[in-house]
Amino acid sequence: MIKSLSLWNNGPARRAILDYVSVVTSPDSPDFVPPADRIATFDNDGTLWCEKPAYTQLFFAIQRLKELAAADPNLLEQAGYKAAANGDLAYFASLYPGNLTELRQLLFDTHAGMDQTEFVAQAAAFLSKVMHPRYGVPFKQLTYQPMVQLIRYLEAHDFKVFIVTAGGMSFVRPVSEEIYGISRERVIGSNTTFETRMTDQGPVLYRRPGLIDPIGEGLGKPVNIELHIGRKPILAAGNADGDIHMLWYSETNAYKSLQLLVHHDDAEREYAYDVGAEKALQLAAGHGWQLISMKRDFIQVFPFS
Amino acid sequence: MIKSLSLWNNGPARRAILDYVSVVTSPDSPDFVPPADRIATFDNDGTLWCEKPAYTQLFFAIQRLKELAAADPNLLEQAGYKAAANGDLAYFASLYPGNLTELRQLLFDTHAGMDQTEFVAQAAAFLSKVMHPRYGVPFKQLTYQPMVQLIRYLEAHDFKVFIVTAGGMSFVRPVSEEIYGISRERVIGSNTTFETRMTDQGPVLYRRPGLIDPIGEGLGKPVNIELHIGRKPILAAGNADGDIHMLWYSETNAYKSLQLLVHHDDAEREYAYDVGAEKALQLAAGHGWQLISMKRDFIQVFPFS
Numbered sequence: 001m002i003k004s005l006s007l008w009n010n011g012p013a014r015r016a017i018l019d020y021v022s023v024v025t026s027p028d029s030p031d032f033v034p035p036a037d038r039i040a041t042f043d044n045d046g047t048l049w050c051e052k053p054a055y056t057q058l059f060f061a062i063q064r065l066k067e068l069a070a071a072d073p074n075l076l077e078q079a080g081y082k083a084a085a086n087g088d089l090a091y092f093a094s095l096y097p098g099n100l101t102e103l104r105q106l107l108f109d110t111h112a113g114m115d116q117t118e119f120v121a122q123a124a125a126f127l128s129k130v131m132h133p134r135y136g137v138p139f140k141q142l143t144y145q146p147m148v149q150l151i152r153y154l155e156a157h158d159f160k161v162f163i164v165t166a167g168g169m170s171f172v173r174p175v176s177e178e179i180y181g182i183s184r185e186r187v188i189g190s191n192t193t194f195e196t197r198m199t200d201q202g203p204v205l206y207r208r209p210g211l212i213d214p215i216g217e218g219l220g221k222p223v224n225i226e227l228h229i230g231r232k233p234i235l236a237a238g239n240a241d242g243d244i245h246m247l248w249y250s251e252t253n254a255y256k257s258l259q260l261l262v263h264h265d266d267a268e269r270e271y272a273y274d275v276g277a278e279k280a281l282q283l284a285a286g287h288g289w290q291l292i293s294m295k296r297d298f299i300q301v302f303p304f305s
Numbered sequence: 306m307i308k309s310l311s312l313w314n315n316g317p318a319r320r321a322i323l324d325y326v327s328v329v330t331s332p333d334s335p336d337f338v339p340p341a342d343r344i345a346t347f348d349n350d351g352t353l354w355c356e357k358p359a360y361t362q363l364f365f366a367i368q369r370l371k372e373l374a375a376a377d378p379n380l381l382e383q384a385g386y387k388a389a390a391n392g393d394l395a396y397f398a399s400l401y402p403g404n405l406t407e408l409r410q411l412l413f414d415t416h417a418g419m420d421q422t423e424f425v426a427q428a429a430a431f432l433s434k435v436m437h438p439r440y441g442v443p444f445k446q447l448t449y450q451p452m453v454q455l456i457r458y459l460e461a462h463d464f465k466v467f468i469v470t471a472g473g474m475s476f477v478r479p480v481s482e483e484i485y486g487i488s489r490e491r492v493i494g495s496n497t498t499f500e501t502r503m504t505d506q507g508p509v510l511y512r513r514p515g516l517i518d519p520i521g522e523g524l525g526k527p528v529n530i531e532l533h534i535g536r537k538p539i540l541a542a543g544n545a546d547g548d549i550h551m552l553w554y555s556e557t558n559a560y561k562s563l564q565l566l567v568h569h570d571d572a573e574r575e576y577a578y579d580v581g582a583e584k585a586l587q588l589a590a591g592h593g594w595q596l597i598s599m600k601r602d603f604i605q606v607f608p609f610s
Contacts, residue, residue: 203527223501
C-alpha cells in the first residue's frame with residue numbers, strides 16, 4: 001500500500017490534513033461530512049504553481065504585447081508595450097496595486113476580440129513551450145507535486161476539488177487536466193466577458209474587452225464559489241492576502257473545516273517571500289489556519305526536481 | 306437487464322438516442338468521443354420540467370410579491386404587485402417579450418439584498434410545498450421522467466450532464482440533486498449578481514439587484530456554457546426558441562453531435578403549444594435536430610402519472 005501523502009514530510013501540516021480527512025470521512029465520526037458537501041477549493045498562483053519571478057500569465061501577456069508591437073511598432077510608444085519589448089518586469093510590478101486598471105488591460109484586454117478557441121490554443125502553446133527563466137522548463141511544469149498529490153488524496157476520499165484563481169480561468173483550463181487532473185469545469189477564475197457571434201459557421205464564442213465583475217480575488221472568491229459551485233467549501237487552500245476571504249468563508253462552514261496557507265519559505269528550491277501575504281500570515285494563527293512550510297513540509301517541490 | 310430508456314416508446318427519438326450513444330461510446334467506432342468530451346447540456350423549463358401555465362419561477366416571484374405587498378400595502382399601487390395579489394398571470398405574460406426589464410425586476414430583483422442562504426431555503430421550500438394549479442402536487446414533481454431517465458442513461462455512458470437554464474440558477478440548484486440527480490455545480494443559468502459582505506460572522510454572500518450579463522437565454526447559453534464548462538457539448542436538448550443557439554452551438558462540435566427538441570404536443574397528459582418555439586421547430590428539419598414528441602415518445606410523463 002502506498003503511503004498517503006508520500007511527498008510530505010511527517011510534520012504538523014501532513015498530520016493536520018490526514019487527521020482532518022479521517023474525521024470528516026469516517027461514517028462513525030461526529031464530524032462526518034456527506035460526500036456531496038466535501039468541496040475543496042484551491043487557489044492557483046503560489047498555491048498550486050509557482051508565481052515567481054512574476055505571475056505566469058504576465059509572461060503570457062508580455063508575449064502577446066510583443067506580438068502586437070511587432071505588427072504595429074507605434075504601440076511601442078505606450079509604456080506597457082515598451083516594457084514588454086524590453087523584458088522590464090519591474091514596470092508591471094509597479095502597476096500593482098496602484099494601477100490595476102492598466103494592469104488588467106495589459107493582462108486581459110490584449111486578448112479581447114479574439115475567438116475563444118484561438119485564445120485557448122495560444123494559452124496551451126505558451127504553457128507547454130515557453131520556458132521559465134529560472135528553471136528552464138515549460139511553465140506548466142512549475143506545479144507543486146505535494147499539492148497535486150493532496151488533490152488526488154482528497155478525490156480518493158470523495159472530495160470534489162476546484163481551482164479558484166484570481167488569474168484567468170481560460171488561461172489555466174487548457175492545461176488543468178494534464179497538470180492537475182482537474183477537469184476544466186472545475187477551474188474557476190477571473191475572466192474576460194464573452195459574447196456569442198452568429199457567423200456563417202453558426203454561433204462562435206468571442207472574448208470581449210472588460211472583466212467579469214467582480215474579479216476572482218479577495219471578496220470575489222466567495223462570489224465565484226457560489227456562482228460555480230453553490231456550496232461552501234469545507235477545505236480551502238491559498239497562499240496570499242487575496243485568499244483571505246476564501247479561507248475565512250470556508251471557516252464559516254457549519255461542518256468541521258480546514259484551511260491551509262502555503263508559506264513560501266524555501267529560497268533554495270523555490271522562492272522565499274512574504275510580500276503580498278502579510279495579512280494572511282498574520283491572521284493564520286488566530287483563525288487556526290494550518291501553515292504549509294514549503295521548506296519543512298515538501299519532500300519534493302516540482303516534477304523535475 | 307433493464308431495458309434502456311424503458312420509459313420511451315420505440316420510435317425515432319429513442320432510436321436516434323440509442324444509435325448516437327452507441328456510435329460515440331464504442332471504442333472501435335469512427336465517431337468515438339473520449340469521455341472528457343462527452344458533455345451534454347439540457348435546458349430546464351419545458352425540457353426537463355413543466356413550464357405551463359407559466360414558468361415555475363413566476364409562481365415563486367408572485368408569492369414573493371404578495372409577501373412584500375402584505376408588509377407594505379402601498380406596493381399594491383404598482384401594477385406588478387397588484388397582478389400578483391390578484392393571481393393575474395396574464396399581466397406577467399403581457400410583459401414578454403415587450404417589457405423584459407420589468408419582468409426581470411419582478412422575477413429577480415424582488416429577492417435582491419437577501420442573504421443567499423435565505424434565498425436558497427425559500428426556493429427549496431417553495432418547490433417542495435407549493436402545489437401546481439393543475440396537477441395538485443408540489444412543483445418539484447413536475448419533471449419529465451423519460452428525460453430524467455435519459456440523463457441517467459447518458460451518465461451511465463460517461464457523459465457529464467449539465468442544466469443550462471434561462472431561469473434562475475439559484476432557483477433550480479436547491480432541488481437539482483433530488484429531482485434530477487444533477488449536482489448543483491452542474492446547474493448553470495441566469496442569475497442575480499452576488500457580493501460578499503464582511504460581517505461579525507465573517508464573509509456572507511448576498512444577492513445584488515441586477516442580472517449577470519448576458520442572461521442565460523439565446524446567445525447567452527453558449528456564453529454560460531463556456532464560462533461554466535469550457536467545452537462545447539456533443540449533445541444538447543431544448544424545447545424553445547431560446548434554445549436555438551445552444552442547439553446550433555452543439556451542432557458545430559467537431560465530434561458527431563446530437564440535438565434534441567422536445568415538442569409539446571400532448572394536451573391530455575401535459576400541454577400542447579408551439580408558441581415560443583416556432584423558430585426552433587422551423588429550423589429543426591434543416592439542422593437535423595431530432596424532435597421528441599411527448600405524445601408519441603413518452604410512455605410516462607410525470608412521476609405521479
